[in-house]
Structure formats: structure tokens, C-alpha cells
Amino acid sequence: MFISFEGIDGCGKSTQAGLLAEALRSAGHDVVLTREPGGSQGAEEIRRLLVEGHGERWSAETECLLFTAARRDHLERTIRPALARGGTVVTDRFADSTRVYQGAARGDLRDMVDRLHALMIATEPDRTFVIDLDAATALARGHARGGVEDRFESLGLGFQERLARGFRALALEYPDRVRLIDGNGAPEDVAARVKAAL
Template identity: 85%
Template sequence: MLISLEGIDGCGKSTQARLLAQHLREAGRDVVLTREPGGSPGAEEIRRLLVEGAGERWSAETECLLFTAARRDHLERTIRPALQAGRVVVTDRFADSTRVYQGAARGELRDLVDRLHALMIGVEPDRTFVIDIPPATGLARGAARGGAEDRFESLGLGFQERLARGFRDLAAEHPGRVRLIDGSGTPEDVAARIRAAL
């Protein structure tokens, strides 16, 4: 299985991806825990271009191309080999992030994102969990976390609100694959909701 975790910045995806991978390993599954952008050496190099620097460093179109390049390398070098070996892949973000960030919140590029995805990736997760929290909460968490990877947080609350709407719309658009998960409460509360949905 390929399982992705999605949501706005600061929603707890990374924590939940780690907890889900741990749960699946305890259940006897062979799990690869990975992330996007990144997850392979080449994609990690592209990651630095995407998540560091000024918010307006790249146009939405350029971001689409960079994310797709990183995802292709991730798919070739990490995801596809793991799935072919019968492993479960849990990824902190996948193509839905590009659909929402560049396809909806940064510009009206959904058609371009979908065409690039069909041409270069052609894979959807078996299940996607979108962790839903108030945008102001996510922005505050991101600010508290600090670090250099704050390019998207620097675009402000309005951007995070557009992202939240985009992820909710995505869940409505793909009800067979995407599950909206209430992100309130403790990390274990959220993890229990994800396990129940899985």
C-alpha cells in the first residue's frame, strides 16, 4: 500500500506519519516512512530549493515543475522499489499537496498539475489522510517550530486558509481515497482516528 498524509502547514502530518508507520510495524508490516518534497537523494536536493528562501522565490508554475521533478525521483528510487518488494509506504505529502498548493492556493493551475501528474507520475495513494485543523493554529505551530523551512508559512494566514479549503474540497472530490481527519486533541487522539479510518 501507498498511504499519504496531507494537510496545511503545522497540522501534524510528520508526527502522524511517524506514528502510523510505528503502528503498522508493530502489526508486523514492513514499512518505508518517507516525505515530500524529498524521500530520495535527488529529491532532497530539490527540497531545499522549494522550502527555503522568500515566499515569492518561485512562480506557481515553476513550483509545479520542481515538485514534479522531485516526486518523479522519489517514485523511481524509493516508492516504486518498496511497493514492488511488498512493503507499505507511508509518505508525509504526495501529489495532493501539489494539487492544493500550486493547483488551487498559489494559482488556478489544477489542470496543469493534473496533466503533469498523469504524464510523469501516474500513481495515486491507496489511501490519503488529510489532517484538518484551523489555519491559525497551524500557522502558530509553524512559527513556534522555527527553522529555515518556512517558505510557505511566510505567505500568511490567507494562504493557509486557501490551503485548508483546498484540502477539504479534495476530500469531497475523492471520497473513495481521501479521508478528512479531525486534527484536534493530542497526537494520540489524532493517530487513533487515522487507525480507525485505515
């Protein structure tokens, strides 16, 4: 299977991706846990360009091109080889992030995002879990985490609220693939909701 986790910054999706990968490995599955942007050597180099620096460093159009380039390398070098050998891939973000961040919240670029995706990626996860959490709570978590990868958090609460609406809309747009998971509570409680949905 190819499983993705999505949601706003600080919602807990990275934690949940790790917990699910660990649970699947414990059940005997060959699991590759990966992330975007990143997940391959070339994509990790592009990651630094995207997640560090000031919020307006790139236009939404440039971001979209950079994310697509990183995703293509990730797909070629990590995701497809793992699936081809029969493994399960769990990724912290995939194409839905670009649909929401650049396609709706950063710019009105959904048509461009979809055309680039069809041309260069043409792959969707089997199941996507959107960890749904109040934007103010998630933003506080993101700030508490610290570090240099805070470019999108620096765009403020209004931006995070637009993202949250965009991720919720995905569950309506792709009902066969996307599951909205309540992100409130202890990590193990959220993990139980993910496992039940899987």
C-alpha cells in the same frame, strides 16, 4: 499499501505519518516512512530549493515543475521499489499537495498540475489522510517549530486558509481515497482517528 498524509503547514501530518508507520511496524509490516518534497537523494536536493528562501522565490508554475521533478525521482527510487517488494509506504505529502498548493492556492493551475501528474507520475496512494486543523492554530504551530523550512508559512494566514479549503475539497473530489481527520487534540487521539479510518 501506499498511504499519504496531507494538510496545511503545522497541522500535525508529519507526526501522524510517523505514528502510523511505527504502529504498522509494531504489527509486523515492512514500512518505508518518507516525505515530499524529498524521500530520495535527488528529491532532497530539490527540496532545499522549494522550502527555503522567501515566499515569492518561485512562481507557481516553476514550483509545479520542481515538485513534479522531485516526485518522479521519489517514485522511481523509493516508492516503487518498496511497493514492488511488498512493503507499505507511508509518505508525508504526495501529489495532492501540488493539487492544492500550486493548483488552487498559489495559482489557478489545476489543469497543468493534472496533466503533468498524468504524464510523469500516474500513481495515487491507496489511502490519503488529510489532517484537518484551523489555519490560525496550524500557522502558530509552524512558527513555533522554527527552522529555515518556512517558505510557505511566510505567505501568511490567508494563504493557509486557502490551503485548508483546498484540502477539504479533496475529500469531496476523491471520496474513495481521501479521509478527512480531525487534527484537534493530543497526537495519540488524532492517531486513533487515523487508525480507525484505516
